[in-house]
Amino acid sequence: MATMNVSLPNPMVEFVEEMVASGGYSSSSEVVREALRLLRDERAVEHEKAVILRREVGIGLEQARAERFSNRTVAEIAESVMRKAAGH
Numbered sequence: 001m002a003t004m005n006v007s008l009p010n011p012m013v014e015f016v017e018e019m020v021a022s023g024g025y026s027s028s029s030e031v032v033r034e035a036l037r038l039l040r041d042e043r044a045v046e047h048e049k050a051v052i053l054r055r056e057v058g059i060g061l062e063q064a065r066a067e068r069f070s071n072r073t074v075a076e077i078a079e080s081v082m083r084k085a086a087g088h
Contacts, residue, residue: 006032016031016032019031060061
């Protein structure tokens, strides 16, 4: 495994040291690796959300160009989405 030196502000150093002292991690490197894994995963989720949003906006624009509009109000659509999200 490669070695890298990283400068951290004092509050982050203290946090890393607290994580190791609490027994949740065996070393400061382990804390930093976990933080980077979480950041990588978070970025991947953000990217996937952006891809989905672009696709859905594209579908909406295509429907608007074809003059296919809903007769439902925004409130009705929101209520429908909330019901689906709640599993009803």
